[in-house]
Amino acid sequence: MLRLIIKLFAHIIATVSDNFYQALANPQSVQKLVQKEIIQLLVKSEYGNYLGIQSINDWEHIPIVEYEDIHKWIKSGVANKMLTPEPIIFYEKTSGSGSAAKLIPYTKSLRKSFSQMFCVWAHDLIVNGANFSTGKVYFCISPKLGDASAIQSGVKVGLEDDSEYLDGWLRWFLSPFLVSPPGINRIRDPNEFKEKLVNTLLVEENLEIISIWNPSFFKVHLDYIQANQQRLAAQLKNKISTERYQLLLEDKINWSKLWSKLKLISCWDSANAKEQANYLRSLFPNVMVQGKGLLATEAPMTIPLIKAQGFVPVLNEVFFEFEQQGNIYHLHELEKGKSYSLIISQKGGLYRYRIGDRIRVTHYYLKTPCLEFIGRTETxxxxxxxxxxxxxxxxxxxxxxxxxxxxxxxxxxxxxxxxxxxxxxxxxxxxxxxxxxxxxxxxxxxxxxxxxxxxxxxxxxxxxxxxxxxxxxxxxxxxxxxxxxxxxxxxxxxxxxxxxxxxxxxx
Structure with missing residues (x-):
């Protein structure tokens, strides 16, 4: 039954995937369309009025900025539509450079960009990846440990549930497959967070997919299970099979047998996360450990495609510019083997935004360059x-x-x-x-x-x-x-x- 639902989901999102592949075959024209869409948002904003932007012909007059250059616009952006004419539905927090934290505004258009990216990724995995049968998945964005709920200009900061990154219909469709303790993102105590999460993961024998940011997040919880195995085994004896109960009591737990149906771990696997991702590969030798590509709080930038054997840019949702030695290049102008600093414009109010990431062009798929994250541009x-x-x-x-x-x-x-x-x-x-x-x-x-x-x-x-x-x-x-x-x-x-x-x- 679940396998049929997974196939149905693949059928529903096939059009999104098809459109994306068409975009990969026409990067220059698609990027121009995205640029026009984004410029219309800027023209209707107070920021665009301040800059005197009237059309796409004024693109070069938009300054290339970092967060500190626009944080005042962001903080006052709800009531007066400072950066975008669209309502801000929430802010998400990420780390800043000069400041302790950045608040990134989210609109429905930006959330749709994340949803489109997710649909392309999911379709690729279903069609070209492992033969998923249960679809049970644990998604982790970031626990809100130590954070109290906050309000910025009448709009909430942070998400109660990770699925809020996706559009409503996607959240509804995926809800039967999601593995997560109720209300876990409201937990502020780290030990309580670990306890509830590992209990839920251990009970879920049919877990097929784990999606996290840094691979060390998963390792921390595996270490917690190993350190508390006797107590956890006693707690869960009547909730797990006899075979898994015995596995949980082994001196050195065999993780691949404990979650024998696990088929995919999605996590960062480049730059400083490379060694930790390889460690997970050693623990789960029969599981695909797939790199996430460039997925930031500010925007979805690249996603892995199995056929592409690399990370392709989300070119129909984000407008990309690339900086090298003071020169600016567009996506179709990139050269294989060259490295560039990334500048993005997205649909939530960030225009010509220096994201701080460096990429290398590994190869071309269809007519679009594949981009590998190689590190940060700043210290x-x-x-x-x-x-x-x-x-x-x-x-x-x-x-x-x-x-x-x-x-x-x-x-x-x-x-x-x-x-x-x-x-x-x-x-x-x-x-x-x-x-x-x-x-x-x-x-x-x-x-x-x-x-x-x-x-x-x-x-x-x-x-x-x-x-x-x-x-x-x-x-x-x-x-x-x-x-x-x-x-x-x-x-x-x-x-x-x-x-x-x-x-x-x-x-």
Whole structure:
């Protein structure tokens, strides 16, 4: 019965998929249509009036912006239709650079863009992917741990349910397949969140799909199950089969047998998430672990297609521009093997918005370039999705009692568990006290807070030694870097080498 419903769903969304494939064959003309649609929204907004935009001929007069350039327009955008003539239905929170958090406005048109992207992705999986039979799926966007419900200009901030990213008919159709504890996004305590979620996932023997952001999110919950296996097994003995009860009691749980029907894990698998995605592949060798592509709070940008063997841009919903050495290129002008910085215009009020991501053109599918995410353009550290920005980290350090400290550098560390290490040459307070204060300040970052509360990140540590600057300098010089080229960063964006970490620990 469920298999028939899955086939029916594929039939219903086939037109959306067909239209998308036609767009991939005509990227230049389709992008022009999307650009015209978006410019009409801008023309009818106060922001467009302020810029003097009257038609698509004025496109080059629209400034390329970052969030800080337009945040005042966003905060006052509900009553006066500042950025878009469409009503704002909710705001979603994401991490900012200079500020602790960004609020991204959502309109019905932007939500439709996410829905269209979802339909194309789902159709591809049903037609070209695994033979799904139950359709049972766990979707996770981001738990709202530590966040109280908020209102911005009379509009709610955040979602009560992850399905609110999709249009109403999609939410209705998918509801029988969704695996999620009722009200889980209203939970504020991280341990309660883990407890309810793992109970629900363990009971669901027919789970076929897990969709998450960072793969470490799933690993944290697997670790929680392993650490509490005796108690969980006792709780669920009458709710799961005898075979799965015995699997749950094994010294080292065989995860692929515990969820034997699992066919797909969708998660980030590029840049800093690559190793963690490969770890999930080792735990579930017979499961497709599929990269998400570029899917951000601001917009759906690329999606994986099985036939394309890569990530194709959502070119019929988002207008793309690409920056390289000060020059701007359009989608059809990109060259294979070249890297670019991404600028997007979407249907929720963000125009020529520098998203902060860098992509590489891997190959072409039909007539459209496939885009691989290769990292952030700004100075950002992102171990598990926390997205710490250099400006924000500098503000955090300015809040700490570090009088008399000359050297300050926050470094990501992967061993033994992901965390941050603050390196100081001098401090008047004990390292433990500074570490606690550092953690409190970093918690102002929305995604850092989520990662800490879920256990994806361990508490930060602080190392104080007058020898630290010299040790780092000597280490870099041994790597062939000239003394004059060595720059001590406030925020290091790549995890520290184990050899260097060992040297610092002996300082």
């Amino acid at each position: 950002t550290s992102d171990l598990v999705g926390e997205k710490l920005h250099e400006d924000f980290v500098q503000d955090v350090l300015n809040q700490l009692p570090l009088e008399g400290t000359f050297f300050q550098s926050l470094v990501p560390v992967r061993i033994p568990k992901d965390h941050y290490l603050l390196l100081l040459d001098h401090a008047n307070l004990p390292a433990q006290i500074i570490a606690q204060l550092l953690d409190q300040e970093l918690m102002r970052s929305h995604h850092y807070q989520q990662a800490r509360l879920l256990g994806q990140l361990s508490p930060p540590q602080v190392l104080i030694s007058a020898q630290i600057p010299e040790i780092i300098t000597n280490y870099r010089m041994r790597q062939g870097i000239k003394w004059g080229d060595i720059k001590h960063q406030v925020l290091v964006t790549t995890p520290i080498d184990q050899e260097l970490l060992n040297l610092l620990n002996y300082a």
